[in-house]
Amino acid sequence: MxxxxxxxxxxxxxxxxxxxxxxxxxxxxxxxxxxxxxxxALVFVLLAGIAAMLFFGHSSNAMIVVIATCLGAYMALNIGANDVANNMGPAVGANALTMGGAIAIAVIFESAGALIAGGDVVSTIAKGIIAPESMGTASVFIWAMMAALLSAALWVNLATWIGAPVSTTHSVVGGVMGAGIAAAGFAAVNWPTMGAIAASWVISPILGGAVAAGFLWLIKSRIIYREDKIAAARVWVPVLVGIMAGAFTSYLALKGLKHLIDINLPSALLIGAVMGVAVWLVMIPLIRRQSHGLENRNKSLKVLFGIPLVISAALLSFAHGANDVANAVGPLAAIVQASQSGSFTDAVSLPFWVMVIGAFGISFGLFLFGPKLIRMVGGQITKLNPMRAYCVALSAAITVIIASWLGLPVSSTHIAVGGVFGVGFFREWDTERRIRKARLDMPDKTTFAPEERRRRKLVRRSHFMTIIAAWIITVPAAATLSGVIFVLINTVVG
Structure with a gap:
């Protein structure tokens, strides 16, 4: 043994x-x-609360500021998880950026936009959704803003979980409206403003989709369907990049830098036109050099659109950080001001530390939870390549300029996702058109049966319906949730 x-x-x-x-x-x-x-994410929220306690622990209503800061940090995390995907999704879906590269660029430019060009003043309650004097007391106002902030964050969190990109600004607006109604009745709501916001649900995606589809038609007709694609690209790619440069210059002047320099629409368009012409002239020799030796096929064209697409994604992130983050953390600034000074009817200053929480929260939210929505926007609605993704990014900038000119309220989220839909539906229409043309040219050629053609749709209808439904119910859902939260807070505290 x-x-x-x-x-x-x-x-x-x-x-x-x-x-x-x-x-x-x-x-x-x-x-x-x-x-x-x-x-x-929980550690970040707690650290934000601890930082607020260190700064405001000696002041009155310190606990209110700490709780509000935690809610603001939670909201910022959700913005990063949901809203930022709209800017980065197309570039990732087109393989112009890796997921890691997209997150790195978004973190840098979203934070830069928030910290450099973020809003220094926001209106008292989310763009005048409700009359502040209807709240009666500072305490009621604070509880209403608490409810609005928490309800908006919870709704965006739920939307991210089900895979639906929604507007964080609309979520905040819905939260403020619901809390205002619960606190002061329906008469407190500025219904004309709410009507304009409701109109943006329709205007934003349709306008964004139409602009994106228009540019895709231009690229297909002038470059892709030409006999010598490379020669056509040498003419039109500099023009398209020049248009992009001009559009983004005007876009940033109007939206991203409006808190640093006051520029009106005509001036922004003039600056954009000068920049566009300059970039067009610079790009002519660069594209000629970059296209040297490329094969005459569609795959070669992707190389020429890759860098402009990455630049456009970065600029969109900067403008988003400057424009939308202030709206999302605005209720936090309003709570801090009301709790410290007792004033809740004046314009609300947006402290730098609030913007820091917004910027860092967005970065963490994007890094931890963003890939899910980036994949959804970039590849699960319709298949994107650099040319199609470029059209989506360009439509975002141009649609905001058109909307500013017409005085229409728009949502950056709805524009970007509407651009993806527009590209997908245009491809379906173009495919059907070419099939019909081929059938006329060759009547005896085999064609797909109706069932097979339905299976070959280029836009996933299930995602389309989910996203549209989420858009429609964002404001009423956030409002209902906010009203319930306000009643609960008022019952417990009161």
Whole structure:
């Protein structure tokens, strides 16, 4: 009989035990992995609250400021998880950027936009949705803003979980409206403003989709369907990049830098036109050099649109950080001002530390939870390549300029996703048109049966319906949730 340590059966048992232990480690890591993101997010929210306590712990109503700061940090995380995907999704879906590269660029430019050009003043309650004097007291106002902030964050969190890109600004607006109604009745709401916001649900995606489809038609007709694609690209790509430069210059002047320099629409358009012409002239020799030796096929064209697409995504992120973050953390600034000074009817200053929380929260939210929505916008609605994604990015800038000129309220989220829809539906229409033309040219050629053609639709109808439904119910859902939260807070505190 051999010693137990040398018994082969003992070694087999040891191997099996080690295998079980290894499997347990793998299983534990698998189970724990979904909790890493929420865990880091919770730490960030708590750190934001601790920082607020250190700065305001000696002042009156310090606990209110701490709680509001935690809610603001939670809201910022959700903006990063949902809203930023609209800017980065097309570039990732077109393989112009990796997921890591997209997150890095978005983190840098969203933060820069928020901190450099973020709003220094926001209107008292989310763009005048309700009359502040109807709140009666500072305490009622503070609870209403608390309810608005929490309800908007919860709604965006839910939308991210189900995979629907929604407007965070609309979520805040709905939250403010619901809390205002619960606090002061329906008469407190500025219904003309709410009507304009409701109109943007329709205007934004249709306008964004039409502009994106128009540019895709231009690219297809002037470059892709030409006999010598490379020669056509040498003419038209500099023109398109020049249009992009002009559009984004005007866009940033109107939206991204409006808090640093006051520029009206005609001046912004003039500055954009000068920049567009300058970039067009610079791009002519660059595109000629870049296209040298490329094969005459569609795949070669993707190379020429890659860098402009990455630049457009970065500029969109900067403008989003400057424009939308202030709206989202505005209720936090309003709570801080009302709790510290007792004033809640004046314009609300947006402190730098609030913008820092917004910027860092967006960065963490994007890094931890953003990839899900980036994949949705970039590849699950319709298939994107650099040319199609470029059209989506360009439509975002041009649609905002058109809307500013017409005085129409628009949502950057709805514009970007509407641009993706517009590109997809245009491709469906163009495919059908070419099939009909081929059938006329070659009547005996085999064509797809109606069922097969339905299966070959280029826009996923399930995602389309989910996103449209989420858009429609964002304001009423956030409003209902906010009203319920306000009543609960008022009952507990009162």
């Amino acid at each position: 051999t010693d137990g340590q040398g018994d082969p059966r003992h070694l087999d048992t040891l191997d099996r035990d080690l295998a079980r232990y290894s499997n347990l480690e793998v299983a534990t890591a698998y189970v724990a992995r979904p909790m890493v993101g929420p865990g880091i």
